[in-house]
Amino acid sequence: MECLKIDNITKVYKGNKKEPDKIVLKDISFSINEGEFVCLLGPSGCGKTTLLTMMGGFLEPTSGKILLDGNEIKGPGSERGYVFQNYALFPWMTVKENIAYGLKFSTKTKEEKEERVKYLINMARLNGNEKKFPIQLSGGMQQRVAVARALAGFPRVLLLDEPLGAIDFQMRELLQNELDQMVQEAHITAVMVTHDVSESVFMSDRVIVLGNNHGHIVSDYKIDLPRRRDRESEEFKKCVTELTSLVRIAFNENITAGEACIMKRRK
Ligand SMILES: Nc1ncnc2c1ncn2[C@@H]1O[C@H](COP(=O)(O)OP(=O)(O)O)[C@@H](O)[C@H]1O
Numbered sequence: 001m002e003c004l005k006i007d008n009i010t011k012v013y014k015g016n017k018k019e020p021d022k023i024v025l026k027d028i029s030f031s032i033n034e035g036e037f038v039c040l041l042g043p044s045g046c047g048k049t050t051l052l053t054m055m056g057g058f059l060e061p062t063s064g065k066i067l068l069d070g071n072e073i074k075g076p077g078s079e080r081g082y083v084f085q086n087y088a089l090f091p092w093m094t095v096k097e098n099i100a101y102g103l104k105f106s107t108k109t110k111e112e113k114e115e116r117v118k119y120l121i122n123m124a125r126l127n128g129n130e131k132k133f134p135i136q137l138s139g140g141m142q143q144r145v146a147v148a149r150a151l152a153g154f155p156r157v158l159l160l161d162e163p164l165g166a167i168d169f170q171m172r173e174l175l176q177n178e179l180d181q182m183v184q185e186a187h188i189t190a191v192m193v194t195h196d197v198s199e200s201v202f203m204s205d206r207v208i209v210l211g212n213n214h215g216h217i218v219s220d221y222k223i224d225l226p227r228r229r230d231r232e233s234e235e236f237k238k239c240v241t242e243l244t245s246l247v248r249i250a251f252n253e254n255i256t257a258g259e260a261c262i263m264k265r266r267k
């Protein structure tokens with residue numbers, strides 16, 4: 001069943017006297033089914049965060065619509081858990097308070113909320129750090145708090161913008177395992193932005209490769225490998241190789257110099 005629908009999205013960032021308007025995404029369409037884990041992969045600056053931010057309802061498309069279960073997304077909502085590219089934790093709140101904030105609008109009882117926060121702290125391997133403030137945590141720990149907070153209220157869709165981007169390699173694979181397990185258990189629909197090809201192969205059912213040409217979809221790549229995926233298997237490595245080539249194509253897919261993202265140059 002279709003869950004998210006990206007329907008002919010165009011996004012233009014308005015320019016000013018010095019900067020022309022910038023077409024970041026042009027006529028982008030695809031759908032995401034319920035329970036699917038989809039990665040948006042592509043070169044830096046191709047519009048991944050812009051697209052995810054619109055799914056989150058924090059930014060409006062210039063034209064086109066994004067629908068969740070058939071309803072147009074018009075702003076942020078509790079049915080979408082969001083993990084921002086930069087941690088975006090509340091610096092004045094402890095780890096526990098930050099995670100509990102994800103339940104602020106939940107109708108669950110106090111005990112149920114306590115239970116949920118406990119579970120999330122455990123899951124994110126933050127035990128013993130409950131009373132620490134974000135400034136006292138490593139980047140990786142901050143990101144784990146952000147993921148736990150986004151999952152707290154059992155959202156329908158989880159939107160993740162490079163959630164493991166700042167995490168060192170060792171911890172990154174562990175967290176990929178945990179995130180994979182959580183997502184599989186929760187049967188949640190998820191969209192994740194990443195620039196890490198191996199991560200996209202490990203995590204997703206589908207990888208959408210966006211190119212430099214206004215976010216043009218270079219490939220909608222299905223990954224049918226059984227889960228928990230074996231990073232050392234030949235099939236896994238084959239997907240990584242194929243996707244790496246596709247990202248290379250996406251990177252080289254430049255818009256013509258004359259066009260150069262300019263919709264209209266202001267006088
Ligand atoms: N608020 C903004 N105003 C103007 N340009 C923006 C804004 N946000 C992003 N951009 C530009 O839009 C392009 C796409 O950005 P972004 O969606 O962050 O890309 P990605 O996440 O793929 O790296 C970039 O060239 C970026 O500089």
Ligand SMILES: [Mg+2]
Nearest residue numbers: 048049085193
């Ligand atoms: Mg980004």
